[in-house]
Amino acid sequence: MLQNIANLLQILVAAGVAWFVGFTFALVIWTFRDIQTRSQDVVVQILATLWVAVMNLPGLVIYLILRPSSTLVEAYERSLEEESLLQDIESRLACPTCQQRVEAEFLLCPNCLTQLKRQCQHCSKVLLLRWNVCPYCAHEVPGATALPAGDGRHTEEAAPARRLARSGSGVRERPLESELTVQPELARERR
Ligand SMILES: [Zn+2]
Numbered sequence: 001m002l003q004n005i006a007n008l009l010q011i012l013v014a015a016g017v018a019w020f021v022g023f024t025f026a027l028v029i030w031t032f033r034d035i036q037t038r039s040q041d042v043v044v045q046i047l048a049t050l051w052v053a054v055m056n057l058p059g060l061v062i063y064l065i066l067r068p069s070s071t072l073v074e075a076y077e078r079s080l081e082e083e084s085l086l087q088d089i090e091s092r093l094a095c096p097t098c099q100q101r102v103e104a105e106f107l108l109c110p111n112c113l114t115q116l117k118r119q120c121q122h123c124s125k126v127l128l129l130r131w132n133v134c135p136y137c138a139h140e141v142p143g144a145t146a147l148p149a150g151d152g153r154h155t156e157e158a159a160p161a162r163r164l165a166r167s168g169s170g171v172r173e174r175p176l177e178s179e180l181t182v183q184p185e186l187a188r189e190r191r
């Protein structure tokens, strides 16, 4: 009878030890995988894993408190998000005359009435002022400056600033080289 109880105790202790070893092993594996997603520093990875291996469950609690809050993937995604936000700011267009913000589809600056783009009379797409032909429907753009023969350069420099016929309306047309510019102060925000 006493022998039986001793045997049972032995089995229980062995099972407890086996469970503890397995549990510790699982903790160490989990910690190693977790720290790998959060730090590329091999020293940090080894220290964190050893820490949990030695300290077991209390060590894991402390590790959970001290570990880097975001994984490398999360940090990467956040940096991508920030980058695209910055690009958004940088790609915002400004009127070349009054520097007010304008949209890419604007034909006129709503603030100072500078002509920014023109509309294809055939397909109604928005065209850059320097385009001689509509790239969407291949219709020629009346009033656009033609390239001088034999000169591959853009005509922008040569062409005088063209004014709209109805100058009395206050609508001005900028010289063609005045492509929409990015606001310099917006570009500087990036730094
Ligand atoms: Zn303007």
Ligand SMILES: [Zn+2]
Binding pocket: 120, 121, 122, 123, 124, 125, 134, 135, 136, 137, 138, 139
């Ligand atoms: Zn067109």
